[in-house]
Amino acid sequence: MKKILIAVLLGCFLLSGCQNKSEDPGIIARVNGKPIYLAQLEYKYDLTHEGNGGFVPSVEQVRAEYGQILGDLIVQELVSQELEEREIPVSDKEMKEAEDEVRSDYPDDSFEQILIEEYIDINAWRSQLKYQLAMDKFYSDILRPEIKIDYKEAEQYYRTHLSDFYMPAGFRFVMIKGLSKDLVLKGVELYREGLSPAAISAKLRKVSVQEIWIRSGQVPAGWKTFVENLEAGEATSVITQKKEFLCLILKEKKKATLLTPLQAYPMVEKVLLEKMLQEKFEAWLKNKMATSKIKISKDLLPEIENSGPDTDPQEAAKVE
Known part of the structure; x- marks a missing residue:
């Protein structure tokens, strides 16, 4: 552009x-x-x-x-x-x-x-x-x-870019971060109620909400004990990190896999x-x-x- x-x-x-x-x-x-x-x-x-x-x-x-x-x-x-x-x-x-x-x-x-x-x-x-x-x-x-996208063209692209469709194992979290423990807990509560990240940040001006993906083996050392036994939908207790506090909500836990042509087609x-x-x-x-x-x-x-x-x-x- x-x-x-x-x-x-x-x-x-x-x-x-x-x-x-x-x-x-x-x-x-x-x-x-x-x-x-x-x-x-x-x-x-x-x-x-x-x-x-x-x-x-x-x-x-x-x-x-x-x-x-x-x-x-x-x-x-x-x-x-x-x-x-x-x-x-x-x-x-x-x-x-x-x-x-x-x-x-x-x-x-x-x-x-x-x-x-x-x-x-x-x-x-x-x-x-x-x-x-x-x-x-x-x-x-x-x-x-x-x-118009020809299916043969899509199939050829898939076969020549196989490495792009290898999905490594990892975790998808919602991270709620703020300057105090109480603010973070309030942010978790609002997220559970269905408020969007922008709405939470607007309501709690010192709190940020974002989705993050972390590969297996790359979870920060300070988080490991908090997330190792989490199930999808569960949240960690509040983690203290330097001068800020954060909470992680596990959205998804994925195993390593190679997408099939049908699974990869939307990509x-x-x-x-x-x-x-x-x-x-x-x-x-x-x-x-x-x-x-x-x-x-x-x-x-x-x-x-x-x-x-x-x-x-x-x-x-x-x-x-």
């Missing part, structure tokens, strides 16, 4: 020129006349660097990441426009259902509270949600129906489908770029080494 975005930005290089003085300063690009705003770019950049503490990137790093994110936004906008042209855009109903699904993981008004604490603008969040829904719809409604199909979808998408994007008019701010263009005022733009665009 990274190569696609580089190609997008290099294609834009040919189409861009001096920015119109009457242009809104908040607009950093136009895709077939539709604006992309600096606020959209900054929102995605901030999400990428959430939790990075006091790290201060160099100007070159910021510029490179801005270019990458802008390429992503341009592709998303092209996809949204394709859905509009085919008269199957993301509807208000689909947006509401998707937002309600996200909100359902957060009790009471904790969703809004988290947005406030993380300085996330709700409109920027909804804009990115709509782009994501558009990408999902494009793949499922436009690209996927064009792909094979997923791999082949992803490969074919990517190829279809790249072909579509190449054609779409050839017929689209895209302009971006000069400040966000990829830097082309040794490109002075006399450099031929066609030659500059070939630089990778």
Whole structure:
């Protein structure tokens, strides 16, 4: 995907020129006349660097990441426009259902509270949600129906990648971790009641819940006595680990096995489908770029080494 975005930005290089003085300063690009705003770019950049503490990137790093994110936004906008042209855009109903699904993981008004604490603008969040829904719809409604996976191709893939379908013995746990024993026990109680990991973390802000897989023979020494006699569905007592506490709930205990072709087919199909979808998408994007008019701010263009005022733009665009 990274190569696609580089190609997008290099294609834009040919189409861009001096920015119109009457242009809104908040607009950093136009895709077939539709604006992309600096606020959209900054929102995605901030999400990428959430939790990075006091790290201060160099100007070159910021510029490179801005270019990458802008390429992503341009592709998303092209996809949204394709859905509009085919008269199957993301509807208000689909947006509401998707937002309600996200909100359902957060009790009471904790969703809004988290947005406030993380300085996330709700409109920027909804804009990115709509782009994501558009990408999902494009793949499922436009690209996927064009792909057929031949059983012989799947069988050949299985036989040439047998090692991928050897499942080692191991344990699948739900790990509930927090800064106090009582918080961890409360997290276990909420998990037993059916709350999702996100809902538990929202309700108990100092508790994290995640699923982990550990191979047999790789269980940490400090956990062995706690997990050796567990049965599926049972939980360990609270384990003290440095300055934190955790509890493990055994979801599954697996023996080593080699999946049969029939058992492996869903995995094979997923791999082949992803490969074919990517190829279809790249072909579509190449054609779409050839017929689209895209302009971006000069400040966000990829830097082309040794490109002075006399450099031929066609030659500059070939630089990778």
